[in-house]
Amino acid sequence: MYLAYIPEDSGNDSVDPNAQYLDQLKKVYVVDPNAVDTVNWVLVFAGTIGTIIFVVAIVGWIYTFVLYMASVSLGRASLKNKKFWIQMVGSLFVIIFYSTGVLFAFGSEMYKLLQSWGTL
Numbered sequence: 296m297y298l299a300y301i302p303e304d305s306g307n308d309s310v311d312p313n314a315q316y317l318d319q320l321k322k323v324y325v326v327d328p329n330a331v332d333t334v335n336w337v338l339v340f341a342g343t344i345g346t347i348i349f350v351v352a353i354v355g356w357i358y359t360f361v362l363y364m365a366s367v368s369l370g371r372a373s374l375k376n377k378k379f380w381i382q383m384v385g386s387l388f389v390i391i392f393y394s395t396g397v398l399f400a401f402g403s404e405m406y407k408l409l410q411s412w413g414t415l
Contacts, residue, residue, distance in 0.1 A: 352390050359383070 363379060366372040372379075392398045 349390070349394055352386075352393070356383070356386055356390060 360383060363372060363383075367374055389398075
């Protein structure tokens, strides 16, 4: 019993049918390495700032939650405070959407939609 089928002509140096297509793509879509290198520092800086914002937001969320639970245990607050829970769930969704990139994808789609409306 064979684990894989290897055709008889697999050892031959035959011409790859995709080679011509790939050569055409390389001519059309030329990437300038210098352009990528000049933008790299901006991307690193933006990623660093985004990470810092995310960490501050999640630490603030956890801090607020722990303080509220402490005030509940001391009897100063009630677990039935709807306003607090709505704010916490809403802010958690915003933090999760930010960290997964959903907000940026939504913003991009809205931008494309507004552009298409402008060209009608």
